[in-house]
Amino acid sequence: MQLELDRPTPIGKRGFLLLVLIELLVLVMVLTLSPRVLLPPIAFAVGIPLLFILPMYPYILFFFLILTTALDVTGIVMPNISFFGTSTPLTGFHLVLGATLIFGIANFFYKKRTLFPRIELTLPVILYLSVVAISVGYSPNKGEAIVQFLRLLALALLSFLTVFLVENRKEVTFVVASFVLCATAIAALGIFQTLNQQYFLPATFVQAVGASVPRATGTFHNPNTFATFLMVAIVLCVSLLLGIKVSWRRLVILLAIIITLLGGLITTFSRANWLATLMAVFFISVFTRRFKLFMTILLVAVCIIASISLISPNFAQLVLGRFTSIFATFSKFGSDAAVSSTSRVQFIKAAWSMFLSHPLLGIGTRGFPVLFEKYRPIDFPIWLPVRECHTLPATILAELGIVGFSIYLWFVFVVLRAGVKAFKSMDDSYLKALSVGFLSTFIGFQVSMFFTADITNNYFWFMIGMLFAVREIGMRSQSSENRA
Template sequence: MSTWSVALLGSLLALVLVLIAWPVGMVLASGVVFVLAVVRWPVLLPLGLILSVPLQDVVRFSFGGIAITTTQAFILLAILLGPLIVLRRPTRLFYPGIAVATTALIAIQVLSLGIAQNTLYAVATIYRWTAALLAFLLIIHLVESRRSVVVLGVGLVIAALGEVAFGTLQSALGLAPPSFAISGGWYRAYGTFGQPNPFAGYLEMVGLWLAALALWSARLAQRLWGRYRRVRLGGFLRSRSTRRAAIGATVLASVLVAGALASLSGIVLSFSRGAWLGTSAGLVTFVLLAPRRLRRSVLVVGAVIVGVLAIGGWSELPVAVRERVTQLVNYGRPFDVRDVQLTDANWAIVERMAHWQAAWAMFLDHPFTGVGAGNFSVRFPDYSPHPLFRIARGHAHNYYLHALAELGIPGLLAYLAVFALALLLAVRVWCTRHNEFDRALAGGALAVTTAIMVHNLVENLHELHLSMQLFSAWALVWRAQAGWGTKREAI
């Protein structure tokens, strides 16, 4: 861009800021700058879309009385600019199996509009899944270098640190609703997501993925320092480039480790039983993928921890932790809520089981069509087996039952197909690619997918655009399989 163009652009932005009232003028000026940046660097579009997820309820814009979240603004921008940018590029278009399965799931949701009692709820569900598909397609077409993935990783570290810092303040200072209170005067952290479970789900998706990249960057730093020690024998100046690369890899590894550890800390502070279970499943996936020697060491350490807990260490854990773990075990025992005397102690368990049984009843009445996308809460009063539970908590507390209730057998099969194809893709890349960075992306995606599949047994992690974060991990694995447009020797 020439000097005159920059001067003209600066003048126009200044006029916008002066003539249009704040904050609309600032928003428009920022939007213009970002659009121009996207035209110059298209990769900013999918990266901005993914990084906007934790900010969606923090920054809102109001136009004509309509409130638009940050993520919705990025989605609108992606819809308008994405096709134009992708179509004008010389590379051919791709539509992988994950996209096909997701399209089939969306098509089933669209067909369910005919039976949905509340069409707006159905459209909202379709919109969220379409946004996830859009993020997937933009990443596989516009993220063409490993360096862009590293930039995304650093951005996610910043997002994770911000979320956990905010969540820690909420937990320690009691900046939360009374219902989030737990033993010991602590409160469940919920960050910018409004609820502890989606907060923990987001950190699951981010933290496990960052952990995989952290392991890769740590090994890279180790190799580079070894190379530096050899090259250093030839002179200080001669080893300058290797030294810089080693320092850069060390700094990157430290940043990624900080993001991963912060995410795990936030998951603990959320006191989300489902997140604890899902994260454990993700960590087990890492252990299974680890080299044999490391895997044995981890198993030995795990056995020692179990032994310590068995001989009395369990009683030394904080009361809040022991209570949450005990409740998690109780949640796994099915029972008929109509045969239970409701008390303060079992209220949460009975409420969750009532949602499960209502979802199953919806499926039995509508096995092939369901009650319509997004309409579980609408139909819940008609199917709740307990007279005290007539208002749904938004979902069935088990996404597999939720899919059966809303979309029937075809919807569940399409949903499972999406995850099956994602797992197969990650396993294929892990087994066939020799580049450690690509294998790290595959390992991170495997851990994240496993964690979400387990966590979804007691939760719905496809709200609040969390699916965009999940689909981004899958898209990067597909990109690694297809090959990168720009390859860096250091990566």
């Protein structure tokens, strides 16, 4: 029997006519008015409901955090803002992160929340930020050092906000789906750029960051950052593929997404993230004990490259040549054909010299670009414009000394230990698969940052927050089951 309240109320002729008139009005406004005129009413119409919705459901903002980070340079609101003597852009991500903090606090008051999960990440993060803050005082590059510290502080805050605001399976699914959908769309854009040879960046820039051919960047400024984004999405999808049982329909969709993401990753020509993805997926197979499926995924990647070779043999040769160059860094050291690999090794040598000169606390945050000329190896190609160390461990040793390096190692150990304990203790197959995915993503980031040193990558800190959020959800779920 159906209750009266359960029966749908018909809209009626008047209601239907009103709906059609509203749709026609919106259509006329879109077709006739300029974006500047349209923006205020749209912002008002969307913003007012959000003011009431977001304090109750602040996790919705994580979609916009993912989206604004993915937009990168295309999401810049104000390109040049003078900040402590340095020029830095104001992006959509900054605005959304501020909104997340405000509405997150509003949510705590709304729920009258006074208890928060205690996570072992707190102490190493506070100590690392403290070392960075102290190093600002003696850094030869104080303006950039202050900005770097504030960025790390904001991103660490993002990690903790993620743990506190993502509280159940539905919200985890929302975040993961948002990430994968954004990554898939931009991966398709990267493939389109490659097929049409319409790249976002000028060839001079991509050559400066280590490419002999233009590399797809999607909506990003740097192809390596684009590749890191895709690496995270691939790892999460593979963790679900190997960790849970899905229907054939969902399996086909998941495989199609992975193939698109792999295709986009290939077009970036990012050796660091090719290797990072490979290592992360390998660890997923180890954690889930599904090594045969890992080999299947490798076979899929080989088939993609083989398909590319049928369309463009030259492109496939470039892909294979660039991948094999990872393992020829030292054998081709000093070669004009391997300037990128050669310069990376020499940056490490310079960082080591800086560390030996300042072993305890280092030269100070963001000091490497300023003092590089003083410690530059004699055979460094002076015509190369880059003055950034691309290896995170070397950068930390040089700028923060043995103290900062030890704290960072402790931070890595804490995250790895927490991740391993989390997936080993979980009974929920879905949360367990995602826990493995976030842990493997963290490992992938460590591999990637050995070549990019991108510790201020938004997704790095966001994924750490998701790892601990999923762990807390799993612990609460098991605790509820035990009480029942």
